[in-house]
Amino acid sequence: MEDTTIIQRVAPELLPILELRYKILRELLFDQPLGRRALASKLQLGERIIRRELERLREGGLVEVGPDGVRLRSTPIIAELGQLVHQLRGLRHLEEGLARELGLRRVVIVPGDLDEDPMVKKDLARATSVYLDKVLKDEDVLAVTGGTTLAEVARSLPLFSSKRRVIVVPARGGLGEEVELQANTVAAVFARQLGGSYRLFHLPDDLPEEAMHTISNEPKVRQIMALLRRADYVLHGIGTAEEMARRRGLGPWQMELIRKRQGVGEAFGYYFDRQGRIVYSTSSTGLRLEDLQGIGEVIAVGGGKSKAEAALAVLSSKYQHVCITDEGAARVMWSLIEGDKRISYTEGR
Amino acid sequence: MEDTTIIQRVAPELLPILELRYKILRELLFDQPLGRRALASKLQLGERIIRRELERLREGGLVEVGPDGVRLRSTPIIAELGQLVHQLRGLRHLEEGLARELGLRRVVIVPGDLDEDPMVKKDLARATSVYLDKVLKDEDVLAVTGGTTLAEVARSLPLFSSKRRVIVVPARGGLGEEVELQANTVAAVFARQLGGSYRLFHLPDDLPEEAMHTISNEPKVRQIMALLRRADYVLHGIGTAEEMARRRGLGPWQMELIRKRQGVGEAFGYYFDRQGRIVYSTSSTGLRLEDLQGIGEVIAVGGGKSKAEAALAVLSSKYQHVCITDEGAARVMWSLIEGDKRISYTEGR
């Protein structure tokens, strides 16, 4: 295991420290001597912060301080520090790049590839719980879908630092899958692990539209729908169009249509092409896509190279705010984005 | 340059953090689950400290916390962390080992070997100024000898974080060397750099004993001697017996006597063998060896493989409290100590 990997796991707080000092040293590489007010201004940092950091850099023999400002004492180490920072940042670059390209608030990437290592699902789950632990507050409403990833997330919730009195609601109805993977069950496990409460949704997710209309007038259903629409957080898995079409029991002509229209990703019964455009939809009970616009934060979770295209499709729909994925999927997404840019550039010439 | 070397220079504060976390994880390797009060007790640390560290280790996925205590989640990383800590400690082990073996309060080692790289003298000087910066207070009295190393130290004093109103006194008289290397000059440069004051010692260091007696009754000389005897710190260089005998102008029969008696190191006109026993002495003006016993802290500075034996001789005399040296000298000192131990062991059987 690389030293940088150990440090990332054991003392991740080193990175911001090194980043800051590298920033200062690099600035001095371009222009020296500089005073700390000038450095503070250039780097948009507090004067006191710069003073503290310069003190430490001086103690380490990297700079010397004179009446006219600060000078470097050792320049070769700066490039090597830059490389170290880059290594420690590791997936941080990719996280930030994808967040920027996809217009997301946050991307969290765990090492590995779910396609190659099933244990990565546990890491995805752990990262999701850590994230939720940071954002969830008492009395928040959390809507969750089903599926294997979210079931694993639910099992990981003991990682929470403290009980949280949230209301957990299934974001969709049952899909005829194993009871353990249904949104109802996931919601119940979530709630129990968090010390909160939950509401159940005793409906299938694939009713005919007429029945859907009739049932949506039921008071209980309206109540759950109202709760769902004001959820603070929605947590949902990412599926490929093909996989989800099969799970929803779509017929061959429907699947052919989706394929023909190049649908690759699915969420909430909607099928998206690579650009995030809806190419097909099935009615579904529970939250609909347009309901997501009123949600505080929509978190998509999923990993594995094979799901990268689906993830990109779903995320390009601009309904999500946060994505938690693995390195395998992230790298493929990045390549696809880069490829898209090259095509756009070629088309523009 | 190794990553660990970069970290040592740019963010040395990482080491105590990793050491602490390694300590906790290693304890759990032996015995788990453990509660934080038990860990606090075993490791002699505050309960709140342990709680904070466990929180971070939990966030990093290294441990999991249950109602019955803390368990490890990932054991292979612990051995690797141990190796990383060992690497980061670098010369710290040698510093602590030598301090222990020589009964010193502190040993400071800078990388490199003065015999191979003259720049190491600058590093020795820098380390000495950093050390003095930490210990010197206003109104302290500092006695300094001469020589090239201390002249370099004097030039390095701008590294001090703030002016210090200390009184600097030459610890000995002139030796007929270049004026720049004389204790008087070194003292003056020290004082000027520190913003303090200094006293001069207008005497040669190698007067005949009768003249020494006569002059020691002079009021001015008595005054300086009184000041020297109550010095808070003495800073002196380390010389080989041969080199110093030559500088002091000793005759061939005297040098032969020192050699015959296996004198290898010299300080304050005293010549020591490997065990720190005095094998010869010349009268000298200024501080005498026995005066050192009343000094708060005696700091010896010197480096280079070729001086290791001399350093060991001087330090074995038990007059010093702190030693600042380089890695070249330190490693040879360590080997000599280990060799002494083997000889003692063999002789004991």
Place this chain on the structure above:
DNA sequence: ATCCACCGGGACGTCTTGTGTCCCGCATGC
């Protein structure tokens, strides 16, 4: 020679974080 701009160092008040210590409810073993 004077003025101005920038420098480092000093310092103070406020805010944030760290730490020691204690307590509560839970779980387990006897």
Place this chain on the structure above:
DNA sequence: GCATGCGGGACACAAGACGTCCCGGTGGAT
């Protein structure tokens, strides 16, 4: 049922971080 150890919560106090301002020094421009 009791004792012991657990994690989590919380509070008071201590320590450190930070923002902000000021002073004297330095050097360049006029």
